[in-house]
Amino acid sequence: MNFFITGGSRGIGAGIVLEAVRAGHDVAFTYVRNEAAAAKVIARAKEIRPDAKVQSYALDVADASAVERVGDAVIDDFENVEVVVNCAGVNADNLLVSMDNAEWDKVIATNLSGPFYVCRHFVQHMMSNRFGRIINVSSVIFDGGSGQSNYAASKAGLHGLTKSIAKEYGRRGITANVLVPGFFDTDMTRESMPEQAKAYWKQYCPVPKGRMGTVEEFGKITVFLASRDAAFINGQVIPVTGGLDYST
Numbered sequence: 129m130n131f132f133i134t135g136g137s138r139g140i141g142a143g144i145v146l147e148a149v150r151a152g153h154d155v156a157f158t159y160v161r162n163e164a165a166a167a168k169v170i171a172r173a174k175e176i177r178p179d180a181k182v183q184s185y186a187l188d189v190a191d192a193s194a195v196e197r198v199g200d201a202v203i204d205d206f207e208n209v210e211v212v213v214n215c216a217g218v219n220a221d222n223l224l225v226s227m228d229n230a231e232w233d234k235v236i237a238t239n240l241s242g243p244f245y246v247c248r249h250f251v252q253h254m255m256s257n258r259f260g261r262i263i264n265v266s267s268v269i270f271d272g273g274s275g276q277s278n279y280a281a282s283k284a285g286l287h288g289l290t291k292s293i294a295k296e297y298g299r300r301g302i303t304a305n306v307l308v309p310g311f312f313d314t315d316m317t318r319e320s321m322p323e324q325a326k327a328y329w330k331q332y333c334p335v336p337k338g339r340m341g342t343v344e345e346f347g348k349i350t351v352f353l354a355s356r357d358a359a360f361i362n363g364q365v366i367p368v369t370g371g372l373d374y375s376t
């Protein structure tokens with residue numbers, strides 16, 4: 129199948145690109161600024177499967193007309209897109225009383241409006257195939273996080289968006305689900321997760337040796353959810369947390 133993955137240049141998104149390639153799929157993925165990181169992901173993908181078709185596209189998902197333009201280009205280049213993964217995401221943490229409009233708007237625009245633009249574009253395409261998989265990447269913070277009202281609101285909104293798509297288009301063979309990552313070692317958590325929160329995670333996550341997740345295991349779960357075998361999973365919010373549904 130052909131995947132379209134936003135935010136595939138780094139972290140969890142890059143893990144999904146590489147696992148999709150490993151499983152025999154072709155992948156279009158996006159980055160917003162980091163072309164060099166995107167090139168490294170393509171090089172690694174070619175090592176994994178030299179005949180894989182893997183292409184990157186520069187895209188700010190918060191820009192509705194850019195989503196239309198890049199979405200059209202991807203469908204031209206790949207002919208068919210069966211799987212869409214909205215993984216691009218940002219945070220801009222601040223206490224509510226100190227949060228400025230720009231911090232609020234940026235996070236909502238990237239994490240919630242972006243997936244809306246992307247889903248609107250690709251669901252139209254999937255409808256003509258009567259098959260599709262939408263996988264939206266949330267966070268345990270969807271349930272509320274101190275200093276993260278913008279981020280929590282964006283992810284909770286993503287759940288509503290996803291479940292609505294599941295209900296509107298399930299009958300046409302399109303499933304839409306949310307994956308909720310716990311703690312994964314990526315630039316986002318390296319830069320903004322407090323050391324105390326990381327220590328708490330490692331102490332209490334109920335898996336052997338209390339560890340964070342790997343982007344490879346997140347990628348493999350995504351690939352399963354994208355498969356035809358996952359047809360009866362629709363409109364669900366699925367934690368990938370090792371069992372610690374932690375929220376500050």
Ligand SMILES: NC(=O)c1ccc[n+]([C@@H]2O[C@H](COP(=O)([O-])OP(=O)(O)OC[C@H]3O[C@@H](n4cnc5c(N)ncnc54)[C@H](OP(=O)(O)O)[C@@H]3O)[C@@H](O)[C@H]2O)c1
Binds near residue numbers: 187188216
């Ligand atoms: N890491 C975790 O433990 C964790 C936990 C909970 C939820 N999540 C969620 O998982 C997803 C991936 O997180 P991550 O930790 O892998 O993040 P990351 O390492 O910071 O990578 C972010 C990715 O999103 C892209 N991106 C950022 N802003 C964008 C925009 N406006 N338009 C398009 N692409 C954009 C980046 O592109 P460039 O490379 O060009 O900058 C990069 O590919 C996010 O939705 C995040 O909220 C992560």
